[in-house]
Amino acid sequence: MTEDAYISIRNVDKYFGKFQAVDDVTIDIGQGEFFSLLGSSGCGKTTLLRMLAGFENPTHGEIYIDGQPMSDVPPHHRPVNMVFQNYAIFPHLNVRDNIAYGLRKHKLPKAKRYEMVDEMLDLIKLPDYGDRRANELSGGQRQRIALARALILRPKVLLLDEPLGALDKQLREQMQLELRQLQRTVGITFVFVTHDQEEALTLSDRIAVMSEGRVLQLDTPSGLYERPHSRQVASFIGTMNFFEASVKGVQGEKVDISVRGLGDIAARTTGQSLAEGEKVQVAVRPEKFVLTADQPGTPSSSVPGIVETSAYLGERSHFFIRLEGLDQTVAVSAQNSAGTQAFGDGSKPVWLSWTEDSLVLLPPE
């Protein structure tokens, strides 16, 4: 266990019968961190969250929160609270009693409890909603009340199970901002489960990308986006172009590679050791390519191509470019300017160029 880890998940396995939902996961989460578990449905992220909450127990391994092993601690004694996917607002109680629900244990006088609830209602910007019943609330309001109900108990860790999944896009983006702000205000460790990569990138300090019960990569948002370790991570987060390549020569960090569609080019390794003749994949983000009408001055890092289709998105345009010797088209995203309109018609060849930094070398599939 590292020194500053607040939550420490050690070699945790979880089986449901013969099905392995979580496979040897080890994660350390720092205090006050906004940590996201990202993955498609069935990847084990919710199971992992439920193990933190105590609704499931690890088959093997141990979870520590604030240095305490959690195996024998039932959910109602853990220093964590959860915001459920469907919010789980008690239908038989009004908003005030929903938020005050967990305060029963604190043995406070009623007036004090309601005072705390009113403070919470102010914090979530729903004052005067105390007497409403659950069925009179919109999705966004329910979400905030679920949040308030958990936060009023001042948990050490707040667990959030896709809390924004049921909201429409606009409300979602607004709630993302509010959530992030709230987390900074209260300074509680957030563990956030989502399948929405954009949401994870926007909100998180660090993200664990999960698939089939395993953590594929644990990194900061920019780390995941700029330096993915595998094709799976690279394609899960944002759009990525992949090219097959083989290594021609290695000189320290610098490698010469022969890339299908891009030709013989220079690239740089990101730590991995490569040998001559080894197969690799080159991954390039669509916005890292530069499109020009004329051949740029760097012939070693540019190729000509034909725009096959294009999509105008207002601020940006997406181009799908056919290169010689390549089956699939290459996606390029460019800021719209006076010149970019001309690329769209596909009548003239365009030039695709890149810098060494924008190439990510990945192990072959």
Add this chain to the structure above:
Amino acid sequence: MSEQSIHTSVPAELAPPGKVGRLSRLMHRSERARGYGLIAPALTFMLCAILLPFAILVVMSFWTATGFDFDTSFSLENYKQALERPIYAALLERSLWMSGIATVAAVVLCYPMAYFVAFHVHRHKMFWIILMTLPFWTSYLLRVFAWKVVLGYEGVINSFLISVGLIEEPLEVLLYSQSAVIITLAHAWAAFAILPMYVSLEKIDRSLLEAATDLGDGPVMRFLRVTLPLSLPGVISASLLIFIPTTGDYITPALLGGPDGAMIGNLIQKMFGPINNWPMGATLSILLMLCISVICVLFILLTLFVRRRIS
């Protein structure tokens, strides 16, 4: 395909759009009309089979019996008698008391069963529910007779107690007593307790229970603060479903009650039968109905109040 052939392929009986009948247009426009249309058969039946007899009963309760005939002039004599003569009030009170106990017993005993199937049975729930309703596949009368066999002088319980040496002589209190009636009523109506309670327990969102746990409630507090309040509709309907019909029941007390276990239903039956005082029978029926209504309203108010208090 030519345009001509497309035209001829439309079936002739399909009316062209815009020429819809008046009735179907009304049905389409007004949701209320559709609603009334749907309940019309049931409503007609209710009017004929319930309201009409009820009206007759009300009218009849203001008649009086004179010898073998009825005096059909309006009179409050029956109500006066019913309130004055202690036998009626005593029987009514006993009936309400006995079926009240039977109701409580059935609900309290069936709640755990419903809870078990709703929360702890994950496969073949239907099978379990069918198993629990199995006793109801035989007729009510047979079930009552079965209890007679169990509780009788030489019945199952007595012979068991004698054979293990706990008693010398058979217990006489088992049969022909109030407790025999209460036991039988509670058992005979158990399915009506299990099913509504099962449905309301089954409907409870499991994440609400997890939320309660997450917010610091142990199993007992969680049950009292979430499960029980949310299953109260089932408890209420189960109680009413048992209490209302058992109060007026006359088969069970007639067969198992003896003199001590007679209920108001037996008297009403006798009024309409051997005594041939139909107006008095009608009066007693209506008084019984009024009592049940008042008790049910009080009961519902009480449960709602309790629900507010515990949560």
